[in-house]
Each structure stands twice: as structure tokens, then as C-alpha cells.
Amino acid sequence: MLANESILKSIIYDDIQYCKVILLLNQGEAQSQSLVHARTIGAITTPVDQHKLLQVIANQVKKSGFTGLINDIELVDYIQVLAMNKATKAFAVETEAGRGVLVIHQGKPIFAVYEKLRGEAAFQAILSLPKGKLVDKTIKKLPPPNINKALTQLLLECSTWRDEHQHADHATVEEHEIFLEELIPEAVPHSTSRARMPAQPWRSALGFGVAALVTLVLLIGAGWKLLAPPRHAGEAANATPAVMKADAARMVPLAASTAPAAPTEKSPAGPTSSDIQLNQIQTVTSLEQPLDIILRLHGSNTIGSKLAPNLATSYLKNILQASNIRIIQKEAPVEKIVVGDTATGTVGIEIHAHGSSTSFKDLLQGACDVGMSSRKIKDKEVAEMRALGDMAGPASEHILGLDGIAVIVNKGNPLRTLTIEQTSAIFSGKITDWAQVSDGRMQGPISIYARDDNSGTYDTFKGIILHDASLAAGAQRYESSPELADNVANDRQAIGFIGLPYIRQAKALTISDQGTMPIFPNFFTVATEDYPLARRLYLYTPQQGAKPQVSDFVDFALGATGQQVVNETGFIDLAVRTFVAGIDPQELEVQDKGVFQRYIATTQDKKRLSLNFRFRPNSTELDNRALRDLDRIVDFLRSQPVEHILLIGFADNQGDYHYNTTLALDRSKTVRDELRSRGIPVSEMLSASEEIPVASNQTSHGREMNRRVEIWVRLKQA
Structure with a gap:
């Protein structure tokens, strides 16, 4: 071991200049004084006690905060860790172009300044900085808030902001100079030989956001090992809880590393995924007590990767009052069991996330209780499963x-x-060079990254984008969503498709359809399903023969606490919110200017709600989502100072324009009658006929999106 110490010291203490080191020793092994250094913050023994490890790190962070280089830290990941832990922090940034400050209070960004920029613009500017110094400090006093948007929306808009803005303004931040001086210590050199550290799925385990700065040095037996965490989430169970392996030790944090904070000031009361602390991680064969599998959830990797484990954990804790909640990671990376101890014994919820298609196969064979799917069930599958x-x-x-x-x-x-x-x-291989779509701004062959055939993400993408065309030969296929996103982020020639929570360090594009405006995927465009590639996440249960826990779990997942978990895992929950919506008439093909102008005039002084009611083809019959949304919107309207409710009906372009104008108004009347029966009066109705489509009318999916009713409200002035 001593022969290797000089190599170890060279790697850790000389090459990685800004790391902190924790020594891991065998039981009874003496600590080598030659390895003790100013950057050594502690030592622990094997087997690893997760709580002791976290305590060592926590003590260091609480004592001194940390200083690092922006090009070594994924700011988006760090901010999301702060959000999950509802932390209050301030950190200052300093670059060659200038300085700035970002303040997080109880997990929400409330204040940002960067040179002349203020509020949301400064937040985006700071997250877009490619290099510079970052200093993390516990804040002493809160500045007046200047950020009103939710973290979810801010992060989704980040990629677009980077393209549209440059940091060319270098004016002094005069009114916050004292605040800056208080937070910024001595300068850290901008140049470093250290390579940029990719986002890692285990950072959330550290709880204090310092994981990107800590290197664990494991001194085991007669030799030592410097162990790095998995490069991709797919190598670490492809999921939250993420898995960090260190020989005999395993740590599995439950909170999702990509989970943004709730997108409104008021969130439903209830636990968050970060409330759950795992006591240990066990292999399948190490569970000593008998295990009763009460639910089996099979299917979508999009749902099963993080959302299903988080829902299962919250269900065990809040509905079954379970304690000692932990994860059993099975041999297959996408298979796990969420386990908890209840008054009647140890119970588990099994999760297999091999893809949406497997959910229907397993339901039919009786191999699972709840099917998870990121696409709607196909007519063929409905026919095959009629016995259920x-x-x-x-x-x-x-x-x-x-x-x-x-x-x-x-x-x-x-x-x-x-x-x-x-x-x-x-994606079908007809366009193969970037020069064909970038007006010469970029050239070279296009590298295609796609999910595998079992993925509901691929099924949905194929149905909306490819239709009958085949995926291009040579496309690289992935079972893991995070792995795909990370590879796109590391390949300048790449293009891929992915669920919103997995954009990570890649850049999302705006998408337009025939006759529609380009739309960026963010909270409200997805919530209303106006974004062309918005999709629903489904749970499917047998209508006959289901065990009692099935309906209990579904009701929990669709209720307030379950929907909060959906939101905190990074997906769009079904809670109702208001937002200001705008339309650029230059981007639209208008058939009847009178109808269009009435729409603009009528909505001018109102806010739109974050849902649309949608309908079955050629009818006024509400679809399955709308039936549950009625209760959600009633609860929302009763809790808000609403003085005017406007319903606007739309139709696709199949058939006569006059007929569709009447059909669109009839759809508004259907929603009006449903609201009226629940004690909510509607003030006004309008037909927008075939105008303002949100998707192409050339496809069945597009026509389904266009058959809708929007809800607009005017709130009473305070």
C-alpha cells in the first residue's frame, strides 16, 4: 500500500486541486499520516455507515460552505438538490464578464442579479455561464424577491434563453455590492486542468449539494482504490433511487435528482420524496424477514425509472404508515422492490420498468397488478385484453x-x-446532414439517438413523428433515458428525443406543426397539451378481479399528495393553475378573421387555466382525463376569487366549417353543464371553430389535440 501512496497523493492532492477527501479504512486499520492533508476532512471505516458519511460532509459544508469552479459543477443539478431539500442558500458567481448572486429560499429561487440583469433574466444568465467561480454560503438575510416564476418553468426555459441572449453587458451591480463582497472570498483561478464533471445520479444522496466537490478515497485491504460513480444513470439502476456502488457498500437516496420544486407558491400539503430517509440498501437475497409483495407495477421506463419508486415510497409511508423504507435492487437494472415495515409485517411494491408494451402483456398474463404506460393503449391491445x-x-x-x-x-x-x-x-434517415435544416449554420452528418422498441417514449414518438416510416438505420438505441440524454450532450452532431425530466445537459428545440406556431416544451404548454409532442402518462388496471390495494394506490397517485410527488419527480402534475397566454397572429393561418379577432378580444383581460378539456372524435363526449379534471377545476375555482369564467370550444377541420363552429360551441356547453351541475356558473361561451390549431389536422393524434375547450378566467382585483 505504501508504494502506491505517492501515486494516490499525486492524483488527489496535486491534480484535483479543489476536491475534499474522506479516507475510508478497514476495521482496525490505522490512518496513514502520510495521506492526511489540508483537504482531508475526515475518515470512516468499513462497512460504510451512510449516516456517518453524510455527517462528515454536512459538518464540512456547514462549517465553511464551498468554493468551486462553474465548469466543474452542474448548477442545474445543484439547484434541484436545494429545491428537494427545501434549503435556503445564497451563492455568488464571478466570471471575467462580471459578478452575480442567486438566492434560494426554502427550495425556491427568489432573487437573482447578474450585472445589469435582474430576476428571471439574471437566473437564466447565471445558469448559462460556461465558466467562472462559484461561492456557496449560508445566507444571513433575504433580499427583496425579484423572481416570480416557478423553478420548473425556469429550468425548462433555460435552453431557449441560452440561445437568445449573450452576456455582453458588463455594468457594475451597484445596489448589491455589499452583498457581493460579503459572499465572495479570495479569487480562485479560472484556468484548471481538470476536465468538466458530468452530471451524476448520486449527488442527491449527499443532501447538501456538495457531492460534485467531494472525492471518496477508499483504502481497502492491502491496496487502495479511487472509485468514480457510474457515468450514466442507466449503469446505476437507471432510476431514482439512484445507486452508488462501492464494493461492499451501497447507498440509495430516494429523492429524484432531477426533481424541480413545485411550480406555484402554494403546493398541496403532504410529504415530498426528500422526506424519506433510507436506512440501508439490500440485495435481493439479504432480506431476512418474510416479504409480502402487495402490488406489482410493470411497464414504462419513463414512469418506472423514478416516478413509480417515489410514489411507492410515499404510499407506503402515508397510507400504510410504513417505516424503515428501503430499496431492494434486483439483478436487472430496471427491476426493484420498494420495501417498508408495517404493523402487520414487511411489505413491498415491485417495480419492473422494461417498457410500456410489457405492461399490457404482463396484465394479460396476471404477472402485474398495475400497468405503467407512457402511451395510450392500442385498439389491438384493448381487444386482446377484453377478458379484463x-x-x-x-x-x-x-x-x-x-x-x-x-x-x-x-x-x-x-x-x-x-x-x-x-x-x-x-429520424427516418431522409435528412442526413445538419446543413439541410440549419441554413448553413452547421454542417456534418447527423447522429441519431433513440429509445428502444419497448419504450413508450419511442411508441409515442413513432406515432406522432414517424408514423409508418422506419427509424433510420444506424440509430443508436437506449433502454435508459438519462444515458441517451447524456450521450447527446456529449456529441455535437447528435439529435435525440426524450421525456422532459431527462433533458439534463442537452438543449431542447421548439417544435411546430402544419399551420401552428413553434412551441417550446415547458410546464404550461405541456399541461395544456398544446405542445405538439406532449403526452399523457397512464396507469392501467383490470376492470375485473383487481386486488383492493390497486384502487387504493391509484386513488393515492391521482390525489393531492400523489400529484405533488409527480411534480417533484419532474413531470407535469394535473393540478390547476393560471397563466398568461399570448398568441402571435403572424405565425397562424387564419380562415375566418372575425372568429379569430373575437377570440383575441374576448381573452385579452383574462388568464388561461393550465388544462384543456378534450373530447372523443366527432362528439361532445369528454375523454377520460376530462372526467377527473372536472373535480380538480371545481376545487380550484371555489378556492380562487374568480369573477368571470369563459369557455372557448374548438374543433378539428374534418367536415364543414359551419358544422364545426356549432360542434365547438356544443363542446363548450357540455363543459358548462358539467360545471353547473357542480355549482360553478359559467359567465360566457365562445366558438373558435377550426381556428388556432395546436397540432396538424393531417393526423388522428393532431385532430384529437385540436378537439378541445379552453378555460379562461378573470380574477377579482385585490
């Missing part, structure tokens, strides 16, 4: 939340938007 009841009916099909499929490229790609047609041509 009407699987497309409201008793079996449950909309859990919403997600958007983002088309992602490398941040170095200058492209900002694609049409559906261009996207299809790229």
Missing part, C-alpha cells in the same frame, strides 16, 4: 400526469426549431 374489462374505459385507464417528448441536440448546435416534417425526415 374495457381497458380503454374510465374504470381502467387513469391519467397519472403529463410529459413532453423533447427533441434534444447538443448545446453547441445553433439550431433552435424544427417542424414535425423536418423531425420526421431526420
Whole structure:
């Protein structure tokens, strides 16, 4: 071991200049004084006690905060860790271009300043900085808030902001000079030989956001090992809880590393995923007490990767009052069991996330209780599963939340938007060079990254984008969403598609359809399903023969606490919110200017709600999501100072324009009658006929999106 100490010291203490070191020793092993250094912050013994490890790190951070280089730290990941832990922190940034401050209070960004920029613009500027110094400090006093947007929306808008803004303004931040001087210590050199550290799924385990700065040096037996965490989340169970392996030790934090804070000031009361502390991680064979599997959730990797484990954990804790909640990681990376101890014994919820198609196969074979799918069940599957009841009916099909499929490229790609047609041509191999879609701003062969055939993400993408075309030969396929996103972020020629929570360090493009405006995937465009690649996340349950826990779990997942978990895991929950919506008439093809102008005039002084009611083809019958949304909107309207409710109906373009104008108004009347029966009066109704489509009317999916009713409200002035 001594022969290797000089090598170890060279790697850790000389090459990695800004790390902190924790020595890990065998039981009874003496600490080598030659390895003790100013950057050594403690020592622990094997087997690793997670709580002792975290305590060593926590003590160091509480004592001194930390200083690091922006090019070594993923700011987005760090801010999301602060959000999950509802932390209050301030950190200052200093670059060659200037200085700034970002303040997080109880997990929400409340204040940002960067040179002349203030509020949301400064927040985006700071997150877009490619290099510089970052100093983390516990804040002494809160400045007056200047950020009003939710973290979810801010992060989703970050990629677009980077393309549209440059940091050319270097004016002094005069009114916050004292604040800056208090937070910024001596300068740290900008140049370093250390390579940029990619985002890692285990950072949330450290709870204090310092994981990116800590290197664990493991001195085991007669030799030593410097162990790095897995490069991709797919190598670490492809999921939250993420897995960090260190020989005999395993740590599995439950909170999702990508989970943003709730997108409104008021969130439903209830536990968050970060409330749960795992006591240990066990292998499948190490569970000593008998285990009763009470639920089996199989299917979508999008849901099963992080959302299902978080829901299962919250369900065990809050509904079954379980304690000692932990994860059993099975041999397959996408298979795990969430385990908890209850008054009647140890119970578990099994999660297999092999893809949406497997959910229907396993339901039919009786191998699972709840199917997870990131696409709607197909007519063929409904027919095959008729013995279980009407699987497309409201008793079996449950909309859990919403997600958007983002088309992602490398941040170095200058492209900002694609049409559906261009996207299809790229992924089917008809367009093979970036010069064909970038007006010469970028050239070279296009590298295609795609999810595998079992993925609901791929199924949805194929249905909306590819249709009958085949994926381009040579496309690289992935079972893991995070791994795909990370590879796109590391390949300047790459393009891929992914669920919104997995954009990570890639850049999302705006997407337009025939006759529609380019739309960026963010909270409200996905919540309303106006974004062309928005999709629903489903739970499917047998209509007949289901065990009692199935309905209990579904009700929990669709209720207030379950929807909060959906939100905190990074997906779009179904809670109702208001937002200011705008339309650029230059981007639209208008058939009847009178109808369009009435729409603009009527909505001018109102806010739009974050949902649309949608309908079955050629009818006024509400779809399955709308039936549950009625209760949500009633609860929202009763809790708000609403003085005017406006319903606007829309139709697709199939058939006569006059007929569709009447049909659109009739759809508004259907919603009015449902609200009226629940004690909510509607002030006004309007038909927008075939105008303002949000998707192409050339496809069945697009027409489904266009058959809708929007809800607008005017709130009483305080």
C-alpha cells in the first residue's frame, strides 16, 4: 500500500486541486499520516455507515460552505438538490464578464442579479455561464424577491434563453455590492486542468449539494482504490433511487435528482420524496424477514425509472404508515422492490420498468397488478385484453400526469426549431446532414439517438413523428433515458428525443406543426397539451378481479399528495393553475378573421387555466382525463376569487366549417353543464371553430389535440 501512496497523493492532492477527501479504512486499520492533508476532512471505516458519511460532509459544508469552479459543477443539478431539500442558500458567481448572486429560499429561487440583469433574466444568465467561480454560503438575510416564476418553468426555459441572449453587458451591480463582497472570498483561478464533471445520479444522496466537490478515497485491504460513480444513470439502476456502488457498500437516496420544486407558491400539503430517509440498501437475497409483495407495477421506463419508486415510497409511508423504507435492487437494472415495515409485517411494491408494451402483456398474463404506460393503449391491445374489462374505459385507464417528448441536440448546435416534417425526415434517415435544416449554420452528418422498441417514449414518438416510416438505420438505441440524454450532450452532431425530466445537459428545440406556431416544451404548454409532442402518462388496471390495494394506490397517485410527488419527480402534475397566454397572429393561418379577432378580444383581460378539456372524435363526449379534471377545476375555482369564467370550444377541420363552429360551441356547453351541475356558473361561451390549431389536422393524434375547450378566467382585483 505504501508504494502506491505517492501515486494516490499525486492524483488527489496535486491534480484535483479543489476536491475534499474522506479516507475510508478497514476495521482496525490505522490512518496513514502520510495521506492526511489540508483537504482531508475526515475518515470512516468499513462497512460504510451512510449516516456517518453524510455527517462528515454536512459538518464540512456547514462549517465553511464551498468554493468551486462553474465548469466543474452542474448548477442545474445543484439547484434541484436545494429545491428537494427545501434549503435556503445564497451563492455568488464571478466570471471575467462580471459578478452575480442567486438566492434560494426554502427550495425556491427568489432573487437573482447578474450585472445589469435582474430576476428571471439574471437566473437564466447565471445558469448559462460556461465558466467562472462559484461561492456557496449560508445566507444571513433575504433580499427583496425579484423572481416570480416557478423553478420548473425556469429550468425548462433555460435552453431557449441560452440561445437568445449573450452576456455582453458588463455594468457594475451597484445596489448589491455589499452583498457581493460579503459572499465572495479570495479569487480562485479560472484556468484548471481538470476536465468538466458530468452530471451524476448520486449527488442527491449527499443532501447538501456538495457531492460534485467531494472525492471518496477508499483504502481497502492491502491496496487502495479511487472509485468514480457510474457515468450514466442507466449503469446505476437507471432510476431514482439512484445507486452508488462501492464494493461492499451501497447507498440509495430516494429523492429524484432531477426533481424541480413545485411550480406555484402554494403546493398541496403532504410529504415530498426528500422526506424519506433510507436506512440501508439490500440485495435481493439479504432480506431476512418474510416479504409480502402487495402490488406489482410493470411497464414504462419513463414512469418506472423514478416516478413509480417515489410514489411507492410515499404510499407506503402515508397510507400504510410504513417505516424503515428501503430499496431492494434486483439483478436487472430496471427491476426493484420498494420495501417498508408495517404493523402487520414487511411489505413491498415491485417495480419492473422494461417498457410500456410489457405492461399490457404482463396484465394479460396476471404477472402485474398495475400497468405503467407512457402511451395510450392500442385498439389491438384493448381487444386482446377484453377478458379484463374495457381497458380503454374510465374504470381502467387513469391519467397519472403529463410529459413532453423533447427533441434534444447538443448545446453547441445553433439550431433552435424544427417542424414535425423536418423531425420526421431526420429520424427516418431522409435528412442526413445538419446543413439541410440549419441554413448553413452547421454542417456534418447527423447522429441519431433513440429509445428502444419497448419504450413508450419511442411508441409515442413513432406515432406522432414517424408514423409508418422506419427509424433510420444506424440509430443508436437506449433502454435508459438519462444515458441517451447524456450521450447527446456529449456529441455535437447528435439529435435525440426524450421525456422532459431527462433533458439534463442537452438543449431542447421548439417544435411546430402544419399551420401552428413553434412551441417550446415547458410546464404550461405541456399541461395544456398544446405542445405538439406532449403526452399523457397512464396507469392501467383490470376492470375485473383487481386486488383492493390497486384502487387504493391509484386513488393515492391521482390525489393531492400523489400529484405533488409527480411534480417533484419532474413531470407535469394535473393540478390547476393560471397563466398568461399570448398568441402571435403572424405565425397562424387564419380562415375566418372575425372568429379569430373575437377570440383575441374576448381573452385579452383574462388568464388561461393550465388544462384543456378534450373530447372523443366527432362528439361532445369528454375523454377520460376530462372526467377527473372536472373535480380538480371545481376545487380550484371555489378556492380562487374568480369573477368571470369563459369557455372557448374548438374543433378539428374534418367536415364543414359551419358544422364545426356549432360542434365547438356544443363542446363548450357540455363543459358548462358539467360545471353547473357542480355549482360553478359559467359567465360566457365562445366558438373558435377550426381556428388556432395546436397540432396538424393531417393526423388522428393532431385532430384529437385540436378537439378541445379552453378555460379562461378573470380574477377579482385585490
